[in-house]
Amino acid sequence: EVYLVESGGGLVRPGGSLRLSCAASGITFSGYWMSWVRQAPGKGLEWVANINQDGSVKYYAGSVKGRFTIFRDNGKNSVYLQMNSLRADDTAVYYCARLYTSSDMWWFDPWGQGTLVTVSS
């Protein structure tokens, strides 16, 4: 079975930085795109970023472009999200998810349990 476990969340002041980690097990990690999706308290899901299998291709939502960086270490079966210049509206539970893509198919499965990031002074 595939497991994704996020870590690194916490309380950070506006303008600060935080790095999230997501460790995968049960899959050939280097064979898949990976993604981060967030959910603000009481709100819906918002895609954050995607990264391809070798880390050479990355895409970001407009709300985080230039502030967040997604990267991965296939040797450690892990994907990361470096978050800089954090703002109050970045407060959310951050989920990592495997992004399956094939031809015109795509889906997120599985998802990790999420890690809470709170940006507040």
Next chain:
Amino acid sequence: QSVLTQPPSVSGAPRQRVIISCSGSSSSIGNNAVNWYQQLPGKAPKLLIYYDDRLPSGVSDRFSGSKSGTSASLAISGLQSEDEADYYCAAWDDSLNGPVFGGGTKLTVL
């Protein structure tokens, strides 16, 4: 404001059937596959339907998906109390190279 539009809430009695709608545009639903995710209270989302109408292994066949033009629907038949959850539709957005989600629909089983 979400790119895909869902009703904020739906409800139904046990054993009834409910339908959750998801409306998008030609650049999202109209041109790409739709997936549905179920989020139980306090839990991470779970894939429920992929590629418009396909069920992942292990998902009950009480759930079904459909798509027509720029709209999609999720139907849940034989409602059970454990179906109470938030349901999200999602479609790929070619301009983002990422997905867009609906705002979510809270299902209440009366």
